[in-house]
Amino acid sequence: MPYFHQSACISPQLSFPEADLTQFRTSLNNLLNVVEPDYPGIPAGVKRRMGKSVRMAVGAALPLLEKQPQPDGMIIATANGGMEDCIKFLNQIIEYNEGLLTPASFVQSTSNAAAAQIALVTKNHQYNITHVHRGLAFENALMDVVMSLKENPDAAYLLGCTDEISAYNYNIDSLAGWFRKEPVSNYDLFTTSAEGTIPGEGSFMVWVNNQREGSIARLDDVRTIHTEDPAIILHVFKKFLSENFAEGEMPDLLLTGENGDNRLLKYYEVAESAIQDNVPVARFKHLCGEYCTASSFACWLSFQMLKDGNIPSILLKKNTSSKPVQRILIYNNYRGAQHAFVLVSVA
Amino acid sequence: MSRIIITGMGLISAIGNSVAENRESLQLERSGIDHIKFYKTSYAGRLPTAEVKHSTEDLNKKIFGEPNLSITRTSLLALHASDEAIRDSGLTAEQLASTDTALVGATTVGGMCLTDEIFHDALAKDHGTPYLSSYDYASVTMAIQTRYRIMGEVSTINTACSSSANAILFGARLIQNGYAKRAIVGGAESLAKFTINGFNALNILSSKACAPFDRDRNGLNLGEGAAFLVLEREEDCRDKKNYAILRGYGNKNDAYHPSSSSPEGDGPYLSMKDALKNSGLRAEEIGYINAHGTGTENNDETESRAMIRLFENVPAFSSTKSYTGHTLGAAGAVEAVYSILNLVNQEVYPSLSFKNPIVETGLVPVRTYAKQEIIHVMSNSFGFGGNCSTLIFSKT
Secondary structure (H helix, E strand, O other): OEEEEEEEOOOOOOOOOOOOOOOOOOOOOOEEEEOOOOOOOOOOHHHHHHHHHHHHHHHHHHHHHHHOEEEOOOEEEOOOHHHHHHHHHHHHHHHHHOOOOOOOHHHHHHHHHHHHHHHHHHOOOOEEEEOOOOOHHHHHHHHHHHHHHHHOOOEEEEEEEEEEEOOOHHHHHHHHHOOOOOOOOOOHOOOOOOOOOOOEEEEEEEEEEOOOOOOOEEEEEEEEEEEOOOOHHHHHHHHHHHHHHHOOOOOOOOEOOOEOOOOOOHHHHHHHOOOOOOOEEEEOHHHOOOOOOHHEEEEEEEHHHHHHOOOOOOOEEEEEOOOOOEEEEEEEEEEOOEEEEEEEEEO | OOOOEEEEEEEEEOOEEOOOHHHHHHHOOOOOOEEEOOOOOOOOOOOOOOOOOOHHHHHHHHOOOOOOOOOOOHHHHHHHHEEEHHHHOOOHHHHHHHOOEEEEOOOOOOHOOOHHHHHHHHHHHOOHHHOOOOOOHHHHHHHHHHHHOOOOOEEEOEEEEOOOHHHHHHHHHHOOOOOOOOOEEEEEOOOHHHHHHHHHHOOOOOOOOOOOEOOOOEEOOOOOOOEEEEEEEEHHHOOOOOEEEEEEEEEEEEOOOOOOOOOOOOHHHHHHHHHHHHHOOOHHHOOEEEOOOOOOHHHHHHHHHHHHHOOOOOOEEEOOOHHEEEHHHHHHHHHHHHHHHHHHHHHHHHHHHOEEOOOOOOOOOOOOOOOOOEEEEEEEEEHHEEEEEEEEEOOO
């Protein structure tokens, strides 16, 4: 059974190096940008060449790797890789009409650059892979670590993800209608009904192995599906519940990826309808914004809740419970087409 | 654990629109590397590439009948090859849409083949192009997912030039771990200003047809194409065509430099060794290697050193990139199909443009088409970021 150990999260909230869930940041100009640390662990020369996405990934990963033996693999998710560098290089191509260009941005923009840089900086020769499947990249990485630990029960893996807001994807996704047009605060996303949400970004890294001792949480199950039909979501969700819970039992919390886009509400309503009326429902995207690997932030928040046993009120949508939180079911969907259920439990 | 069988293959490249056409070109030693005819770039006429010999409009018409305005060339190539693989394997619509069918795609450029359109959409205040949802890597896999309504696990992998080798091994692992009964796996890539200018800035594009493993090689040629395989569990496909067994795989990292291999080829060596261990085979059982063999100074020498380190006697090997160019994210899958053709037809395809061995390593690739008894084939794919993967296929 995979257990999560030390983790690190660089997010728009105060999550790095230690979690502070007593104060929360507000979006600026409809964006939830990360609070970037100084990254003292990354050599200055290397840091200068890194785009934000790679920098966040390496910055979150290094503190976890310092005190450990080498992991037996690095499993990283990123939907877009280094978009900042990508547009820099595209700019050069157009500006110099395909003239003589410098390769730095090209090399940095490949989406495996984060996993590659972490391996390079720590001289790790083991399994190294980058999942890039849009809104399910992180869940695919979870699936990969589950399989890796079945194949190599004594191994330990670095699992993580990174995605950044860049001018490039922000503009393209805005044109496609995925973001709110009117100014909105992240805390008003759920009280105003409109199409679109606000973008976010972040990086999450965690050490995973089969050892319960010293762990923060257990990964019970992951399930993904591609569909736009709420009836299929309901069916899959019910099956997921029946496979993971005894008759009459329910998770202590349903944590959903509701993001204030009224076109996607029907999927979350279906998920809420599948659980008993008294189960607390919470949301997280007003804290981290919408991005392809945002469910990793939910995973990190779950670790904090399982540790403390309670649900911060800023997350709650409905119901409270006096019972300590021991099993959290995360349901996320990306643009109504990609859906994922992840179940994490107290270790 | 179930053995993984290849029951369907599909391929489009510069040397043919189907698996059969590709084989014919390999047998006739007919390279697809030529001047750029279809792609609009200022390097046309200066840098040879291995283009798929169809315009995007033409591919679109072939697949959709009427033009689908939001689909990119990379996705069209992926659909062309996956259609062939699925047809070849005889998977039913019901099987495809069941939760037991996984899909794993790979690409390094995705929809970024439309460099000018992205540039427009990245800056435009309104009037986006029809491609707004088609630029990312996942768009290529999503095109197949949507076409066949695939409901099982779906992933897209980008580990640079080893992407589709990793897609194949990830699909196999989904089956072995019980998350799928069958998997459609492969990759697609099309020419892009992004990669042409990127590789050119790194000074590794040749102005002539590439000459893998030759002493005087001076770089690679970019290629485009797509290849997909259908993987099934042995017990589920006894009554249909079995092309080969996916016997083993390896994935290791060179951890040396973002864009070049370590002098002794540590990553390539570890990857090949990992694949041997995974397959339970000894080095001397490998009958043929489809090398990564890009034709760059760095790759061919370090790959040679890694082969010499691992094999007491280096088996017959060649690089089919001398036909298809380097198809980047599709290369692992394209060369997986060629490796399976080696086994099915008991034949080897020569490396083209080879004249003299590299002085330091002295290895000579296969130089003429020949019939050869082969039981196990190894296929190498190494990428930027040190991502090295090796697949081993065996005769059924």
